[in-house]
Amino acid sequence: xxxxxxxxxxxxxxxxxxxxxxxxxxxxxxxxxxxxxxxxxxxxxxxxxxxxxxxxxxxxxxxxxxxxxxxxxxxxxxxxxxxxxxxxxxxxxxxxxxxxxxxxxxxxxxxxxxxxxxxxxxxxxxxxxxxxxxxxxxxxxxxxxxxxxxxxxxxxxxxxxxxxxxxxxxxxxxxxxxxxxxxxxxxxxxxxxxxxxx
Numbered sequence: 001x002x003x004x005x006x007x008x009x010x011x012x013x014x015x016x017x018x019x020x021x022x023x024x025x026x027x028x029x030x031x032x033x034x035x036x037x038x039x040x041x042x043x044x045x046x047x048x049x050x051x052x053x054x055x056x057x058x059x060x061x062x063x064x065x066x067x068x069x070x071x072x073x074x075x076x077x078x079x080x081x082x083x084x085x086x087x088x089x090x091x092x093x094x095x096x097x098x099x100x101x102x103x104x105x106x107x108x109x110x111x112x113x114x115x116x117x118x119x120x121x122x123x124x125x126x127x128x129x130x131x132x133x134x135x136x137x138x139x140x141x142x143x144x145x146x147x148x149x150x151x152x153x154x155x156x157x158x159x160x161x162x163x164x165x166x167x168x169x170x171x172x173x174x175x176x177x178x179x180x181x182x183x184x185x186x187x188x189x190x191x192x193x194x195x196x197x198x
Contacts, residue, residue: 023057039077051098075173082166115153
């Protein structure tokens with residue numbers, strides 16, 4: 001039993017390392033489609049795309065990452081994604097799915113996102129990503145912060161439905177950029193974040 005656990009831990013470490021070093025290549029190949037510096041989509045099925053706040057590569061090599069910059073990146077990414085949907089550069093009627101990571105699922109509900117509980121596989125992946133998520137959270141806060149996996153949710157929305165929420169995304173982005181303290185939108189968890197199942 002101990003051997004199996006050790007193999008799983010080793011597999012996770014290897015997978016995370018491979019994902020880290022291959023980020024530039026996968027971005028260049030178009031597998032990772034960035035819509036802002038820290039917001040991307042990954043197609044995992046013909047009608048399903050995952051939403052991600054970048055990878056560990058982005059957090060390590062991008063300077064000045066903090067809760068305010070994360071909020072702006074998410075809103076800019078969603079707005080650019082809406083523009084791509086309008087222009088036919090991104091498909092309509094596909095599902096966009098994500099596991100809130102540094103974000104509150106209740107805030108994403110403003111843009112039409114629905115949420116549900118994680119299935120057993122998603123929860124297992126969340127547990128495996130706990131160490132990396134803790135490291136990335138600590139980088140963004142510049143102090144040791146442990147990722148919180150309690151009450152984690154999956155958020156999802158149809159891409160056409162997201163497009164109908166473009167006006168509110170635009171409005172909130174403008175307000176955020178015009179707010180000196182960048183506290184107009186309570187996007188980012190104030191103390192503990194949630195883990196990305198990926």
